[in-house]
Each structure stands twice: as structure tokens, then as C-alpha cells.
Amino acid sequence: MRDQETVEVRELVRPAELTGADAATFRAAAGVGIRARRHQWGDDDHTESLPEQYARAADTAAEQWRGWIAVDGAGGVLGLLTATLPLRENPAVAWVDVVVDPGRQRRGVGSSLMAVAERDLRTAGRTVLTGWTETAGTEPWPDAVPARSGAGAVPAGAPEVAFARRHGYVLEQVERLGRLDVPVAPATLQAWYAALPEHPDHELIAWSDVAPADTAADYAQLKTAMSTDVPSADLEQDEEDWDAGRVADEEAELAAGGGHRLVTAVRHVPTGRLVGHTVLERFDARPAVAYQQDTLVLSAHRGHRLGMLLKIDNLRRLATAWPEVRRVYTWNAEENTPVLAINVELGFRQAGVVGAWQKRLC
Ligand SMILES: CC(C)(COP(=O)(O)OP(=O)(O)OC[C@H]1O[C@@H](n2cnc3c(N)ncnc32)[C@H](O)[C@@H]1OP(=O)(O)O)[C@@H](O)C(=O)NCCC(=O)NCCS
Numbered sequence: 001m002r003d004q005e006t007v008e009v010r011e012l013v014r015p016a017e018l019t020g021a022d023a024a025t026f027r028a029a030a031g032v033g034i035r036a037r038r039h040q041w042g043d044d045d046h047t048e049s050l051p052e053q054y055a056r057a058a059d060t061a062a063e064q065w066r067g068w069i070a071v072d073g074a075g076g077v078l079g080l081l082t083a084t085l086p087l088r089e090n091p092a093v094a095w096v097d098v099v100v101d102p103g104r105q106r107r108g109v110g111s112s113l114m115a116v117a118e119r120d121l122r123t124a125g126r127t128v129l130t131g132w133t134e135t136a137g138t139e140p141w142p143d144a145v146p147a148r149s150g151a152g153a154v155p156a157g158a159p160e161v162a163f164a165r166r167h168g169y170v171l172e173q174v175e176r177l178g179r180l181d182v183p184v185a186p187a188t189l190q191a192w193y194a195a196l197p198e199h200p201d202h203e204l205i206a207w208s209d210v211a212p213a214d215t216a217a218d219y220a221q222l223k224t225a226m227s228t229d230v231p232s233a234d235l236e237q238d239e240e241d242w243d244a245g246r247v248a249d250e251e252a253e254l255a256a257g258g259g260h261r262l263v264t265a266v267r268h269v270p271t272g273r274l275v276g277h278t279v280l281e282r283f284d285a286r287p288a289v290a291y292q293q294d295t296l297v298l299s300a301h302r303g304h305r306l307g308m309l310l311k312i313d314n315l316r317r318l319a320t321a322w323p324e325v326r327r328v329y330t331w332n333a334e335e336n337t338p339v340l341a342i343n344v345e346l347g348f349r350q351a352g353v354v355g356a357w358q359k360r361l362c
Contacts, residue, residue: 004108005070007078009116012067014057018050026054028077029069032101039102040160041136045329049285055257060249062088062241068117070100070109078104081113085126088246089238094126098163105159114167122361128236131169133160133355134177147174147355149233152334154355161355169357173233175331176340178348182290182328183319192312192346196305199266202275204313206264208321210251215265216244218274222265223247226296231333235358258284262321264314266297266306275301278310280318282325290318292330295339308342315346 015023030053037047048056057065063084070079079100086093096117100109121129135158144153145161152174154161164171211219220242227240254261265277276297282290297306318325331354332339 002106002108005072005078005104005112007070007072007109007112009068009070009112011120012069012080014054014065014067018054025069025077026057029067029080030054032077032080033099035102036099040134044286045289045327046134047286049258049283052257052259052283052285055253055259056084057082058253058256060246060253062086062246062249066117066120068113068120070113077101079109079113081110081117083117083121083126083129085121085124086240088241090128090236092126093128093130093236094121094124096121096129096131098131110163111167118361127361129169129359129361130235131164131357133158133164133357134352135160135355136352138350139353141353145171145355147171147233147334149173149231149333149335152176152353154353164355164357167359169359171355172235172358173231173356174334175354175356176334176350177352177354178330178332178343179351180292180328180330180343180346180348182315182325183323184315184347189312189316192308196309196312199304199306199309201269202266202301202304202306203269204264204309205267205274206262206313206317208263209255209261211247211263215274216247219263219265219277220244220247222274222277222296222298223294225298226294229296229299231336233333233335233356235356254281260284260322262314262317264310264317266301266310268301276306276310278307278314280314280328282322287322287324288326290322290325290328292328307339308345311342311346 012029015026030050034047063086066083068081069077072078081098083094083096098110098113141153141155143156145156146153223242260282262280265274268275278295279293280290281293
């Protein structure tokens with residue numbers, strides 16, 4: 001039997017500010033997350049910095065945050081489990097994430113955290129737990145564990161995969177993690193634009209960080225559509241209830257964590273309504289890295305290569321707005337073939353795999 005750590009698991013409180021003695025435990029817990037992700041990837045491209053973790057831990061009208069830490073006899077924080085509880089929809093769901101200090105893994109710390117968090121979440125009425133594992137590398141995987149969706153697999157031997165299976169989580173869906181080196185050469189951008197059809201009824205509009213007041217309601221509708229139009233396999237996912245206030249809260253959280261956003265949207269000129277959008281984000285802690293987030297075209301406007309137009313135009317903006325960015329990451333469900341096809345066309349190559357796991361507590 002492997003050595004087991006004797007730990008106490010307690011709830012982590014988000015301090016009122018990040019400086020001072022009150023924040024020491026939160027900072028120590030965030031440090032575990034930083035070291036664990038760095039160890040997993042060998043770089044900081046997927047490491048959430050302290051300000052990002054602190055911003056994410058703030059409650060909003062739409063989400064409650066909870067955290068648990070595992071502490072050893074000397075008071076050192078060995079592991080952290082966080083849960084986000086959606087408040088406006090998905091009343092039985094909690095999104096969970098667990099990290100253990102690289103030097104103290106495989107000694108039962110993650111399991112101790114999971115036992116207490118599951119008990120407390122069940123008490124709070126959250127009986128559907130969803131979590132995501134990230135594994136570096138490319139297919140084919142040795143000992144592939146297939147997703148219940150029927151598309152994609154993750155490697156059984158990866159610690160995070162073994163841990164999730166050991167705790168009774170079911171692999172519902174697999175996403176491909178793609179990476180694109182940027183900036184895209186101007187000649188390549190030009191060739192992409194030239195290959196697109198004309199769009200006489202559509203025009204692009206763009207903003208950074210905060211949606212202009214006259215777009216906020218339409219943007220909220222696109223966010224609502226995003227919650228159901230992206231394939232989610234058998235993961236429990238209600239339609240999300242977005243409005244201008246929720247958009248503003250999310251923008252404030254991004255800014256508090258040192259985040260920035262480039263949004264390009266497409267307006268249907270005859271109706272004046274926004275019918276699609278795409279989002280790139282970057283964080284002060286990782287100036288060379290950007291993340292391709294949402295891309296959506298409303299169903300009535302699909303089939304005209306508007307998704308490709310949106311992505312190309314935002315990549316063009318990225319080169320001037322954020323010249324220090326060298327790589328862009330994106331995640332797409334393996335069954336989302338239209339979006340994967342666009343990303344392959346743009347030059348994204350697989351960098352890893354994300355497993356979406358779900359466990360129903362009895
Ligand atoms: C996944 C993680 C949290 C596991 O924490 P941990 O404290 O090392 O896990 P435990 O010691 O409680 O392991 C419990 C069981 O999981 C499985 N497991 C965990 N790590 C494993 C590994 N490296 N290889 C194979 N199986 C492993 C085993 O079945 C283990 O039981 P056993 O030791 O009796 O065989 C840790 O590896 C980690 O922080 N990884 C990076 C972050 C991450 O990917 N988190 C998951 C996203 S939600």
C-alpha cells in the first residue's frame with residue numbers, strides 16, 4: 001500500500017482582499033493550483049494565476065463559489081477542491097476541480113478532498129457533479145477510454161483520468177485541445193478572406209473587454225444560445241438565463257483577474273440584430289497566450305461561412321491588439337465536426353485532450 005497523508009479537510013473562505021494575513025491560506029491554496037498545472041503541462045500556458053483564481057472565487061448573482069483545502073499536521077495546504085454552483089439554472093449541478101501539490105500526489109489527498117466535498121455538495125442539494133480533466137499529447141492514446149458520446153477518448157493511464165474513474169465519474173464527452181501559432185501571416189489572412197463568399201446582408205462589429213450598451217441585450221441572447229447550441233452530450237446542462245447584468249458581471253470578473261477580451265460579432269443588417277460572435281481572451285499573467293472562447297452563429301444564419309469570417313477577423317485583430325501573443329488554444333467537442341473543420345482549416349493542431357466527466361450522487 002502506498003504512503004497515505006493524514007490531512008484535515010476544511011472549507012476555504014475567500015478573503016475580502018488578497019493581501020494581508022487573512023489571505024495567507026487562500027494564497028497557499030492558489031499556489032497548489034499553480035504548481036499542479038505547471039507540473040502537468042511543463043509550462044504555464046494553462047496555469048490560472050492567483051488574481052484569476054481569486055476573481056473566479058467571487059460569488060455573483062448567477063454563481064456561488066465554494067472551496068475545500070486539505071491541510072497537513074504542520075498547517076501546509078496540500079490540495080484544493082473548488083466547486084461552482086450555478087444559481088439561475090442547473091439547480092442540481094456543481095462544477096468541480098481538484099488539484100494536489102505535485103510532491104504530495106498519490107497519497108490519498110485528492111480522495112480525502114473529494115469525500116468531504118461530495119458530502120457537503122450533496123447536503124447543498126447538488127447531486128450532479130461535473131469535472132474536466134486535461135491531458136497533454138495527441139491521439140492515438142494507449143489504453144483509450146472512450147467517451148459515452150461515441151466521439152473521442154482519453155488515456156487510461158493519465159493520473160487525472162485514473163482518479164476520475166476511481167471516484168465513479170463517467171466520461172460523457174471528449175474535447176480536442178487545439179493550438180495555433182500566431183500571428184497568422186498577412187498573406188494567409190488575405191487568402192482566407194478571398195475564399196469567403198460575399199455577405200451583403202451582414203456586417204461585422206467589434207469591441208474589446210466590455211460590450212457596448214447597445215449590443216448588450218443581443219450579446220446576452222447569443223450567450224444564452226451558446227449554452228444549448230454547442231453539443232454537450234449527456235452532461236446535465238439547462239439553457240442559461242443571460243441578461244445584460246450577467247454579461248456585465250462576467251466582464252467584471254474577467255477584468256478583476258487581469259483578463260482581456262476581443263469580441264467580433266456579426267450584425268444582420270435588415271433586422272439590426274446580432275446573429276453571431278466570437279471571443280478571444282488573454283490574461284496579464286500569460287502575455288504570450290490567448291484562448292479562443294465562444295464562437296456561435298444563430299441557426300437561421302448558418303451555412304454562409306460566417307463562423308469562418310468571424311474567426312479570421314478576430315485573428316486579424318489579435319495581431320495588432322495583442323502583438324505579444326504567440327499561441328492560441330481552443331477546445332472543441334470531438335462530435336462538433338463543423339467547428340473542428342474550421343479550426344483545422346485555420347491551422348490548429350492537437351495539443352491535448354479534455355475529458356468531461358459526470359457523477360450522479362445517490
Ligand atoms: C488528479 C489528482 C487531483 C489526484 O490527486 P491525488 O491526491 O494524487 O489522488 P489520490 O492519491 O487520492 O488517488 C486516488 C486514486 O486515483 C488513482 N490515481 C491517482 N493518481 C494516479 C496516478 N498517478 N496513476 C494511476 N492512478 C492514479 C488511483 O486509483 C488512486 O488510488 P490508489 O493510489 O489506491 O491506487 C492529482 O493528480 C492532480 O492534482 N493532478 C493535476 C490536476 C488535475 O488534473 N485535476 C483533475 C481535474 S478535476
